[in-house]
Amino acid sequence: MLAKRVADLPVGEDWIFEPKWDGFRALVFRDGDEILIQSRDEKPLDRYFPELHGPLRSVLPSRCVLDGEIVIVKNDGLDFDSLQLRLHPAASRVKLLSGQIPASFVFFDLLCLGDRDLRSEPFERRRRELESLSVSPPIHMTPATRDRTIAADWFRRFEGAGLDGVIAKPISGTYEPNKRVMLKVKHERDCDCVVAGFGGIRKVIALWLVRCCSGFSMMAARCNMSACAQASPMPSGLSLRNS
Numbered sequence: 001m002l003a004k005r006v007a008d009l010p011v012g013e014d015w016i017f018e019p020k021w022d023g024f025r026a027l028v029f030r031d032g033d034e035i036l037i038q039s040r041d042e043k044p045l046d047r048y049f050p051e052l053h054g055p056l057r058s059v060l061p062s063r064c065v066l067d068g069e070i071v072i073v074k075n076d077g078l079d080f081d082s083l084q085l086r087l088h089p090a091a092s093r094v095k096l097l098s099g100q101i102p103a104s105f106v107f108f109d110l111l112c113l114g115d116r117d118l119r120s121e122p123f124e125r126r127r128r129e130l131e132s133l134s135v136s137p138p139i140h141m142t143p144a145t146r147d148r149t150i151a152a153d154w155f156r157r158f159e160g161a162g163l164d165g166v167i168a169k170p171i172s173g174t175y176e177p178n179k180r181v182m183l184k185v186k187h188e189r190d191c192d193c194v195v196a197g198f199g200g201i202r203k204v205i206a207l208w209l210v211r212c213c214s215g216f217s218m219m220a221a222r223c224n225m226s227a228c229a230q231a232s233p234m235p236s237g238l239s240l241r242n243s
Contacts, residue, residue, distance in 0.1 A: 001175055001176055001177060002181075002182065003182035005186060006184070006185060009148055009166060010168050010183055014171055015168045015170060015171065016169050016171055017144065017145050017151035017166055017167065018108055018169065019142060019143065020164040020166055021164065022078050023071035023083055024045065024070040026070050026105075027065060027068075028056060028060070028065070028068065030060050030063060035056050037049060045070070048087055049103050051138075052139075056139060059133070059139050060139075061114065063112070064110065064114070066110055067175075068105055068106050068107035068108055070103050072101055077160070078161065078162030078163065079101075083103065085097060104137065104138035104140060107130065109123075113129060118175070119174060120174050122172045122173065146171075151166050167184050170182075
């Protein structure tokens with residue numbers, strides 16, 4: 001289930017608000033002793049976060065499916081750069097990093113409990129079922145509120161902690177995979193940047209995103225990009241856009 005970006009928090013009593021975590025979206029499947037951590041695009045993440053298996057087994061029901069976010073907390077804030085380091089191909093490096101920068105899991109939806117498929121249930125009910133579970137660090141449950149004033153306060157205060165904004169979920173909404181039925185309000189930051197690169201005829205070999213700190217650096221980057229563009233046009237179908 002995905003979110004559509006909007007400019008402001010929705011008004012009314014039909015919404016439940018949650019912080020938007022800056023991590024790796026993931027599903028957790030448990031069936032007895034078997035645990036599967038799966039990315040949004042259905043790729044297994046278990047080998048990258050072995051330290052989560054024990055805590056998940058200790059707190060989750062014996063059969064369940066939950067939706068949430070893998071995060072790393074450092075210095076009282078979220079550290080997405082450290083999280084990206086955890087996706088390493090070498091098993092020895094994965095083991096080392098699991099001890100040095102361990103991950104946490106924050107759950108925000110319950111999709112299955114025992115033999116019950118909850119995806120067709122309204123989110124309000126799924127949230128109550130989620131809150132009935134007992135969790136402990138490094139497994140967490142996201143806070144939630146129906147109070148728009150509290151959600152707006154979260155949006156202002158949590159930016160410095162690395163959170164990405166606020167999510168609004170319709171209280172009557174069912175769980176709809178790959179559909180943008182939630183709303184998200186994200187923090188916006190302005191920054192002057194230039195994309196520069198080089199390549200051959202109709203082939204881009206490398207691109208750089210340059211943050212400009214002075215008028216001189218801006219001018220130099222523009223000149224380099226202009227020369228590159230004349231020598232190597234951007235291939236059709238290639239675009240740079242905000243996610």
